Every structure is written in structure tokens, then in C-alpha cells.
Amino acid sequence: MPPSLFLLPRSLLTRIPFLPLSSRARALTMPVTRRPSRSLASEARSPDSKLDPGTECPGGVSDREKRAHLRKKRVKRIVEVDEKRAKEEAADRKVCDLIDIEDFAYDKVNLSAISTDAPANWEEVLDGIRKMRFADSAPVETMRHEKSASLVPPKEQRFAVLISSLLSSQTKEAVTTGAVQRLSEKGLLDADAIVRTDEATMASLIYPVGFYLRKAHHMKKVAEICLEKYGGDIPRSINELLALPGVGPKIAHLVMIMGWNNVQGICVDTHVHRICNRLGWVSRRGTRQKTSNPEQTRVSLETWLPKDLWDPINPLLVGFGRSVCTPLRPRCGTCIINHLCPSAFKEARSSSSKAKRSPN
Structure with missing residues (x-):
């Protein structure tokens, strides 16, 4: 179409006859429409296809x-x-921001909602657990002894306690010990050294601890905060520890006990939470219902358990929970306090009945 015709009204364009183009002119005519590169490529591969400009498409x-x-x-x-x-990017930011990786979140517990009465025969039950534990030393107790016997300076030892406690969450004892040893060999149990090390290197050293990528990120953030606010040392209070990334009540109380030798509360993990509910040591007020989370269990225990037992109760029940009162199929038959336990044989029996009902 001649360029001058674009200036005419559309109503006139339909009335103007066009002369047929010569073969040379048709050869020089360019396509009117732009086509995607994929379309052109496909048409180039197809010998029958044509690039006729046309005013109408199929x-x-x-x-x-x-x-x-x-x-x-x-x-x-x-x-x-x-x-x-x-x-x-949002997913990456979520991984970097990181929610707490402990088994529970720190929250104030309403005392009126939980039972505060000491359970019957609790001292006899505890004595029986001690006898079973002394027959089979618990890994968590050995770990505590090794840390307390360390010869590193107090400030570095406290920071190492904090880092090893972060790594131990949702991770087996042997895996945590191996990760701490690798960090120690690289001199990375020091806040300044961790700040100067990239996250990828930290993650590779602590692998295969649970949530190792998140924990590497937490370690960097914790090291930065401790270096800036505490001169490379760790906080002295529960509230300050809880303000650190990845630190919940369990880790905070454990670090206070092991780092500062200051018992502010009971360190309650999934083992302590499970066993205390099985024994009937904790419950919701006026009912036999279990406490719903470890933090409720901690508050309930602290209302009646003597304070001199707040520290040893954790390693005692953790070891007992790993060897006898296991999460699945507890060994009630070998437990010497089964006659005092309201949950004895109930969970083991229900587990075996479920197995019988399951299809082959």
C-alpha cells in the first residue's frame, strides 16, 4: 500500500482499486506483521509454509x-x-529469616490452666529411674561431663556451649559431637572466627545435623550479636538468650545451666515432655489431659519439683527416654516402675494391635 494512502479516510480506502504488483515488486514486498522468532524458525524448517503478509489471518x-x-x-x-x-525470592527470604527450629515456641503459660499439685509416689518413681539410668550411662550425661572438663578459657567455653546447644536441637548426640569436633578443629567455636567465615563453609562443616543450613545461618547471626553486644561472650539472662536467633526455652535454660552454672528453670525437650505426661506428673488443671507442649510441662514441673532437681532431671529423663521409655513401643516389660506408671503397657499394646491390623 502506497504511503500516501495512509492519509486518506478508511471509508475511501475500500473504494480505491489497487493495481496488481509485478513479480519483481512482489519479491521486494516485506511482511506486514511481526512474527515471533519461534514462528519464523518453524516456518523456515517447513518448505511449504509461506510468509504472505495478507490483511486477514485464517x-x-x-x-x-x-x-x-x-x-x-x-x-x-x-x-x-x-x-x-x-x-x-520470598522462599529464600523465609529460609534466611528462619522460624525457631526448637520443638516449641516461647510463650507465657497460664498457671490456672495446668495442674500444680505434686503427683503421688513421684519420689519412688524418680528413684527407680535413677537405678535404671545408673545401669546404663546416658550419652547426654557424658557430653555434659566432657564440656565441663574443657580447658578452654571461660568466655570461649560459654560460646562453645551456646553453639553446641544450637546444633543439638533435633539432632542425635553422636552427630552433634562430630559437628562440634569439626568446628573445633577449624577454630570455629569462637564468635570472631565464625563472623569471618561464610555460611556455606559453616554448613559443610556441621552437616549432617538437622536443619544444617538454617543452623549455619543462625550461627552467623548469633556470632555477630554476641561479638557486637557482649564482646564475644554470651548473654547472662534467659530473656537475652531468647532474643537470639534459633534460641527457645530449652536451649536458653540449658545454656544458663551449662554456661553460667545458673539454674533458672528446667530444660524440657520432647523426651521430658513425653515421659512426664506418661507418668502423670503434669496435666491440665482439673482433668487428666496431657499438657499440650513442652513449655506447659516446664511450668507445671517447676510448681512442685524441688529446685535442686531442676538441673539433673533433664539428663535423667532424656537417658531414660532413649533406652526404656522410648517414643514408639516403650519397653514397659523391662521397666522397674511399670507398677507405678499409669501409661504402662498401654502404648505398647496399642502399637502392637495397630501392627496386627495393618495389611501385609
Whole structure:
């Protein structure tokens, strides 16, 4: 179409006859529409395809409508890619921001909702657990002894206690010990050294502890805070410890006991929480219902258990929970306090009955 004809009204254009183009002119005519590179490539591979400009596309769709449709598709594709990238970045930020990886979150417990009465025969039960534990030394007790016997300076020892406690969450004792040993060999149980080490190196050294990527990030943040606010040492109070990334009540109380020799509360993990509920030592007030989380168990225990037992109760019950009162199929038959336990043989019996009912 001659360029001058674009200046005429559309109503006149339909009335003007066009002369047929010569073969040379047809050869020089450029396509009117722009085509995606994929379309051109596919047409180049197909010998029968033609790039006729035409004013109408198959199905009666005009070139202008087709171009508009292609533009919308491109915009939609760009938006979808941007949304995908945004979701991936949000996921990365979520991993970096990190929720607490402890088994429970720190929250104030309403004392009126839990029982504060000392259970019957608790001293006899505790004495029986001690006898079983002395027959089989617990790994957690050995670990505590090794740390207390360390000859490193007190400040570095306290920081090492904090780091090893962070690593121990949701991780087996032997795995934690191996990770701490590798960090020690690299001189990375020091706040300044950790700050100067990249996260990838930290993660590779502590692998395969549970949540090792998150813990490597936490370690960096904790080291930065301790170096900036405490001169490379660790906080002296529960509240300050709880303000550190990845530190919940269990870790905070453990660090206070092992780092500062200051018993502020009972260190309650999943073993202590489970066993205390099985023994009927803790419950909701006025009912026989179990406490719903370890923090409720801690508060309930502290209302009646003598304070001189707040420190030894954790390693005692943790060892007992690993060897006898296990999470699945507890060994009630070998437990010498089964006649005093309200849960004796109940869970073991229910587990075996479920196994019988399950299809082969």
C-alpha cells in the first residue's frame, strides 16, 4: 500500500482499486506483521509454509488483532516469570529469616490452666529411674561431663556451649559431637572466627545435623550479636538468650545451666515432655489431659519439683527416654516402675494391635 494512502479516510480506502504488483515488486514486498522468532524458525524448517503478509489471518482475524493478542501473551508470560521469581525470592527470604527450629515456641503459660499439685509416689518413681539410668550411662550425661572438663578459657567455653546447644536441637548426640569436633578443629567455636567465615563453609562443616543450613545461618547471626553486644561472650539472662536467633526455652535454660552454672528453670525437650505426661506428673488443671507442649510441662514441673532437681532431671529423663521409655513401643516389660506408671503397657499394646491390623 502506497504511503500516501495512509492519509486518506478508511471509508475511501475500500473504494480505491489497487493495481496488481509485478513479480519483481512482489519479491521486494516485506511482511506486514511481526512474527515471533519461534514462528519464523518453524516456518523456515517447513518448505511449504509461506510468509504472505495478507490483511486477514485464517479465521478472519486481522493482523492488528493478532499483534495485540501476541503482545498480551508476551506480557502475561513476563508477569508469570516475575511472579515465579518473586515466589522463589520470598522462599529464600523465609529460609534466611528462619522460624525457631526448637520443638516449641516461647510463650507465657497460664498457671490456672495446668495442674500444680505434686503427683503421688513421684519420689519412688524418680528413684527407680535413677537405678535404671545408673545401669546404663546416658550419652547426654557424658557430653555434659566432657564440656565441663574443657580447658578452654571461660568466655570461649560459654560460646562453645551456646553453639553446641544450637546444633543439638533435633539432632542425635553422636552427630552433634562430630559437628562440634569439626568446628573445633577449624577454630570455629569462637564468635570472631565464625563472623569471618561464610555460611556455606559453616554448613559443610556441621552437616549432617538437622536443619544444617538454617543452623549455619543462625550461627552467623548469633556470632555477630554476641561479638557486637557482649564482646564475644554470651548473654547472662534467659530473656537475652531468647532474643537470639534459633534460641527457645530449652536451649536458653540449658545454656544458663551449662554456661553460667545458673539454674533458672528446667530444660524440657520432647523426651521430658513425653515421659512426664506418661507418668502423670503434669496435666491440665482439673482433668487428666496431657499438657499440650513442652513449655506447659516446664511450668507445671517447676510448681512442685524441688529446685535442686531442676538441673539433673533433664539428663535423667532424656537417658531414660532413649533406652526404656522410648517414643514408639516403650519397653514397659523391662521397666522397674511399670507398677507405678499409669501409661504402662498401654502404648505398647496399642502399637502392637495397630501392627496386627495393618495389611501385609
